């Protein structure tokens with residue numbers, strides 16, 4: 001787990017944060033990476049909207065955050081495995097809960113959680129709340145993650161949201177200049193150039209996909225998009241993944257080759273003896 005990363009997905013309300021968090025987690029799991037998807041939003045707990053038939057056995061992220069102590073074991077107990085996947089699990093608030101359901105927790109707890117999570121999976125994906133100023137966990141993810149993806153809807157509401165919210169992330173520790181900006185859920189008729197220019201140019205895009213919209217409605221987001229019309233979205237997702245995890249597989253290949261090199265002289269020695 002040398003190269004493991006925490007990726008925070010943040011953006012204006014309804015911009016596709018939960019959707020993209022799941023798609024990225026899925027792609028990583030398909031590459032045999034272990035992933036913990038943290039659904040940080042305490043306002044509309046996400047697990048029951050994306051996995052409505054999955055048993056949750058009191059595995060609440062809220063309970064974990066407000067417990068007296070956390071450890072790798074206690075985190076693993078709260079991880080909800082995603083059916084039909086290997087090495088992919090979810091931490092989420094549960095149905096009916098809110099920020100007041102559990103006792104308050106502090107900044108240190110968020111730090112501990114992310115440090116421990118880094119030892120538990122190859123990658124941690126955090127589906128943040130748009131309203132990070134009310135949510136310590138999302139704010140912590142924006143500060144502590146290795147990379148932040150900032151989703152932007154191609155509409156005037158997104159401009160209004162960012163003009164109001166970005167000044168709240170003015171401190172250097174948030175490093176907003178380093179965010180990967182993505183214009184999200186783009187339909188051909190949308191004023192994407194105007195919005196893009198307004199944000200000083202946005203390099204990444206994720207197109208609207210009818211199949212994906214259906215997956216959301218049918219709670220099937222953990223499935224792959226196979227429709228021909230989703231090819232554009234799939235390509236854009238891959239290029240975003242390349243951007244995020246660039247060189248990771250190369251590094252693993254190099255490590256394997258190093259291991260092989262070490263083994264061969266050893267074998268030769270053995271055969272000489």
Ligand SMILES: Nc1ncnc2c1ncn2[C@@H]1O[C@H](COP(=O)(O)OP(=O)(O)OP(=O)(O)O)[C@@H](O)[C@H]1O
Nearest residue numbers: 013014015016017018019185207208209212213216
């Ligand atoms: N690329 C896409 N193609 C089609 N629909 C999309 C796409 N991205 C997002 N959506 C739609 O946008 C809506 C919002 O998506 P999602 O719930 O992922 O957003 P969110 O940012 O997590 O919202 P919230 O702020 O409520 O947490 C969903 O109904 C989903 O169908």
Ligand SMILES: [Mg+2]
Nearest residue numbers: 017018041046
């Ligand atoms: Mg969401």
